[in-house]
Amino acid sequence: MKVVVLVKCVPDSQLARSLVAPKWNMKRCDVSEIVSELDEYALEEALRLAETHSGSVTAVTVGPARAVKAVETALQRGAESGVHIMDDALAGSDVVATAVVLSAAVRRLCPDVVIAGMASTDSGTSLVPSMIAEMLGWPLLGCVDEVLTDGSVLRVRRERDHGLEVLEASMPVIVTVTDRASEPRFPSFRTILAAKRKTIHSWSLSDLGICSSEVGWDAARTSVESAVERPSRGAGHIEKDEGHGGIRLAEFLLERNLL
Numbered sequence: 001m002k003v004v005v006l007v008k009c010v011p012d013s014q015l016a017r018s019l020v021a022p023k024w025n026m027k028r029c030d031v032s033e034i035v036s037e038l039d040e041y042a043l044e045e046a047l048r049l050a051e052t053h054s055g056s057v058t059a060v061t062v063g064p065a066r067a068v069k070a071v072e073t074a075l076q077r078g079a080e081s082g083v084h085i086m087d088d089a090l091a092g093s094d095v096v097a098t099a100v101v102l103s104a105a106v107r108r109l110c111p112d113v114v115i116a117g118m119a120s121t122d123s124g125t126s127l128v129p130s131m132i133a134e135m136l137g138w139p140l141l142g143c144v145d146e147v148l149t150d151g152s153v154l155r156v157r158r159e160r161d162h163g164l165e166v167l168e169a170s171m172p173v174i175v176t177v178t179d180r181a182s183e184p185r186f187p188s189f190r191t192i193l194a195a196k197r198k199t200i201h202s203w204s205l206s207d208l209g210i211c212s213s214e215v216g217w218d219a220a221r222t223s224v225e226s227a228v229e230r231p232s233r234g235a236g237h238i239e240k241d242e243g244h245g246g247i248r249l250a251e252f253l254l255e256r257n258l259l
């Protein structure tokens with residue numbers, strides 16, 4: 001079984017992030033970047049699927065030179081090969097352009113299953129996987145907690161407010177996973193060393209038959225009109241408990257209509 005996992009390199013959400021005028025894109029230089037959190041769960045499901053069905057995992061990312069880190073991380077955890085799609089014309093690409101590029105890469109790789117995170121931890125639109133499914137005409141199974149299969153059909157389990165659902169779709173199929181999926185594994189010394197011998201293919205837009213006018217700032221269907229910094233949080237209020245702490249807490253909540 002051929003599995004493709006989509007891994008996005010994002011600024012570390014634990015660190016301060018800022019937007020840069022005039023286009024209000026996220027400042028990415030000088031910021032530590034990591035694999036988007038849910039993509040680690042997507043990778044784990046991809047590896048488990050490939051291990052159970054004697055398959056292979058290819059990790060794919062779209063982004064500038066430093067984004068290759070996402071693919072390297074996937075190779076260290078056990079993916080067999082990687083694809084880094086990089087092209088100067090991609091700067092400023094919106095969600096549609098990103099999906100155009102990723103769907104062309106998936107078409108070229110011909111996998112049985114594509115696994116992605118439910119949302120990235122930076123832009124977080126949750127739109128890219130469904131757009132890829134639409135562009136390829138493939139089914140999409142979204143917000144999945146566990147991926148199962150008996151060979152020809154992909155079956156998934158997901159927890160909803162009303163209970164547990166089991167869904168299935170024929171392959172090829174796209175799946176997005178939540179953080180209720182299996183805990184991502186840590187790389188071992190052996191897999192880190194093995195990753196150095198694995199291949200990362202670098203593809204440009206022309207390798208994928210995509211014209212530069214389809215991507216980048218000029219092709220973006222949306223723009224950010226303005227952005228302001230989130231106001232810093234005010235100092236908290238400390239109430240010393242001198243025997244009436246519970247009453248003061250209840251009064252505090254009542255004053256704010258929280259009870």
Ligand SMILES: Cc1cc2nc3c(=O)[nH]c(=O)nc-3n(C[C@H](O)[C@H](O)[C@H](O)COP(=O)(O)OP(=O)(O)OC[C@H]3O[C@@H](n4cnc5c(N)ncnc54)[C@H](O)[C@@H]3O)c2cc1C
Nearest residue numbers: 006062092094095098116117119120123124125126127128
């Ligand atoms: C006008 C405009 C300009 C923009 N300019 C820039 C820019 O200059 N630089 C920039 O970095 N972003 C830019 N963005 C944001 C960029 O378009 C989005 O980050 C990108 O489309 C992915 O969307 P998302 O993060 O919401 O993905 P989601 O749909 O939330 O992601 C879901 C999953 O899809 C997969 N995925 C998403 N993106 C990628 C990727 N790149 N590679 C591999 N897998 C992926 C991952 O598995 C991810 O978990 C711009 C957006 C707009 C609207």
